Amino acid sequence: MMDVRTSVINKRLKKIKRIISVASGKGGVGKSLISASFALILSKKGYKVGLLDLDIYGPSSHIILGINDFSFPKEEKGILPHEVYGIKFMSIVYFSQDKPAPLRGTDITNIIIELLSITQWGELDYLIIDMPPGIGDEILDVIHLIKKSEFIVVTTPSKVSLGAVDKLLNILNELKLPIRGIIENMKIDDLSLIQDYTKEKDFNFVGSILFDRNLENKIGFPDELMKSNFMKELKNVYKKIMRKEFTW
Ligand SMILES: Nc1ncnc2c1ncn2[C@@H]1O[C@H](COP(=O)(O)OP(=O)(O)OP(=O)(O)O)[C@@H](O)[C@H]1O
């Protein structure tokens, strides 16, 4: 795709050290929760971090972070993202005011290009991208528009989820994109389906997170979320991913 805005995008992302997209071939596996939580962990550790919700149909990062101020971000040669919990946050909700809007595939691509080309992230250590489910236009857009993204892939321990995730992993692999780790989320038993799969395919398994029964009432309250069992386990996953950093 040749578009003047793509060169603007590269310029906008130039001062970001690492871009990590959290994806899955499947919906509802915990991508948004893991993205927002990763951003919270990084922010708490003192890194400069941004979170970009690219789920245009079903944005949800703002719900997890408990944001209800959708006032239009400040404009200054582009727009400056709101800062919440030390995280620079950008989402379609600032433009849609969280109202539903019927959109077609090309609209989605245009919105993604727009968000990427107007947002002034400034200097960041990490930009976390919360990807929409599936392997549709949006993920291909990210692959084409953001050259330096690394990927974390989330799956639940189900054959159905793994079937879809396998397709995404094959695409990322064929394009030789860096897959930093596969996270197994919402584990409820001892089956080793995902671990066996990653071993067989030589993917980097970075850990399991158990289904946390007490999580739901912590959604929207980051301070509570930080104290959850989910977060405890995600921190172990985080350590594994970051430890690998030195051998990548
Ligand atoms: N380990 C867990 N334990 C309990 N609940 C969880 C866990 N992980 C995620 N959830 C819950 O599951 C639901 C789906 O999570 P989330 O929205 O993050 O998934 P998603 O992959 O982003 O979905 P979508 O594909 O719709 O964007 C949320 O209500 C979330 O709080």
Ligand SMILES: [Mg+2]
């Ligand atoms: Mg989501």
